[in-house]
């Protein structure tokens with residue numbers, strides 16, 4: 001699919017440049033729509049009758065080839081799909097793969113609540129971001145609707161995380177959907193045998209639904225077409241997760257076919273998010289370590305090959321850290337450097353004699369400097385300059401560290417009231433602008449080491465106060 005141009009979108013806007021959206025022109029607004037920084041709802045004139053045809057055209061134009069399906073409600077709701085491209089480097093990915101962890105209804109309510117809380121509390125800090133798990137998949141293992149209902153109730157009492165309700169029995173799913181009515185759970189799953197009844201449950205309870213037919217792309221597309229014609233618009237596709245023999249290769253191949261049909265062919269019945277179930281690795285596994293290893297491998301493969309949601313069993317840190325890191329890498333927008341706010345940061349409890357360091361607001365640079373100072377137990381101030389998210393050397397090459405930028409962070413930070421000395425330590429690679437910075441700040445500029453891990457040794461030789 002050709003990438004939308006601002007002109008394409010502009011043609012579907014009122015074109016009156018009224019500025020009610022807060023942007024100066026309709027053309028500028030068109031660019032913001034393409035980048036998903038704003039939505040059609042931000043343009044009030046589009047609600048006027050005279051622009052209704054344009055609004056319809058605009059909504060059609062902006063619908064991504066992979067429909068965005070919302071699971072859950074409130075702040076913790078998750079968007080699945082919504083992607084424009086097959087590979088991230090073609091643009092960016094918008095909605096990261098949702099990671100759902102299973103509980104089953106054979107467990108007592110207390111155990112369910114405990115596991116659900118563990119899923120919700122799981123979190124790791126990485127370069128200023130919290131890496132979290134996204135939801136809970138409740139499996140009906142007992143086959144009993146009442147037990148399933150109790151499990152759903154226990155889970156909803158313990159968490160606001162989005163839910164996937166798992167059963168092939170429409171009556172079981174109906175009980176679960178009614179209990180989780182305001183949570184908009186994802187129903188797993190409609191098959192060629194039960195889809196009419198599951199579609200009814202989905203429509204009655206306003207839930208998205210998974211169309212599932214392992215290993216049969218043609219059959220899955222027919223199933224999704226049927227569910228759509230029954231009136232369900234929010235569908236997620238499950239082509240199965242097969243690990244027997246060459247099953248994983250076949251699974252990955254099918255995932256690629258589905259995404260190509262959606263993005264390149266714009267085949268309506270394929271234009272939905274995709275679900276993978278790496279937890280099949282636990283079926284018949286010889287040991288927990290083997291199962292966990294295989295599950296992590298499958299999950300990583302499916303995350304790389306377009307799955308928008310995964311159902312996983314293990315919450316072990318060793319298994320999930322690589323997956324969370326992989327997800328962070330894949331779903332980081334390549335067009336935008338990862339940055340931190342430009343401001344004054346403190347490490348430990350600095351006083352008026354503590355050193356003041358300068359660095360840039362590229363997230364990895366700042367966190368490396370801060371963690372090196374923390375590890376060495378050096379209380380300090382760090383002035384983080386706004387270099388548009390670029391690292392130190394790149395900022396130098398691109399002239400982003402300038403006297404004006406440094407003056408700006410100086411005046412914003414109030415650093416002159418916090419220390420009595422007037423010495424600023426700058427990164428070693430910025431040595432050549434020492435003189436300019438001295439003129440700009442009136443402080444003594446000290447050229448520090450090129451690598452922040454060398455700061456402790458540097459301070460021993462160069463005391464600040």
Ligand code: SF4
Pocket residue numbers: 013014015016017018019020021022023024025026029042043044045046
């Ligand atoms: S509110 Fe709509 S019509 Fe007005 S300038 Fe913005 S995009 Fe154009």
